[in-house]
Amino acid sequence: SYELTQPPSVSVSPGQTASVTCSGDKLSDKFVSWYQQKPGQSPVLVLYQDGKRPSGIPERFSGSNSGNTATLTISGTQTTDEADYYCQVWDSTTLPFGGGTKLTVV
């Protein structure tokens, strides 16, 4: 099965840029989606097709995918961005998720 690896945690100061990585074999051959999940809430899609934002997602969220690594970038991070972030791909007929990264804004 296809495995996606994320760092367990990332810390960032308010107003700074946060980067969350997601690694997988030849990941750039696939489209990556990213989800934000706050405590007690359902996940929310924040990026699809590596870096496109669904309606309602702020412009400060962006993404890239090259080689074996995809990156979610949050520019001008706000305290409201503190959450768990998960990457996900379609691998043939399955939908693996990364293990998740807890983003702390302090």
Added chain:
Amino acid sequence: VQLVQSGAEVKKPGASVKVSCKASEYTFTDYYIHWVRQAPGQGLDWMGWLNPNSGRTNFAQKFQGRVTMTRDTSITTAYMELSRLTSDDTAVYYCARSVIADSSYGVDVWGQGTTVFVSS
């Protein structure tokens, strides 16, 4: 557009649980229904998908033989049944949708989650 799931369940080990997911305000047969679970304090664990148009399913290997996914298109509702429950199946179970025509669009709508608690 929303997915509304059935309420919390408490089950004994060895039992089965069936969770429903009612879709509204979109064409039910144009989107896969995925089931994703999250154990307490853990990450998202994809269980499988159902194609509501054909009824075809595909499951993560770890759930094969123990999970069933079905639908009733007349009431735009999908179901996930998990059998032979153990305490390790205690989790929040989410249904979610993704467009069948293009897998690159991600899983864009999620249900509110259904807590399943397994305990003797």
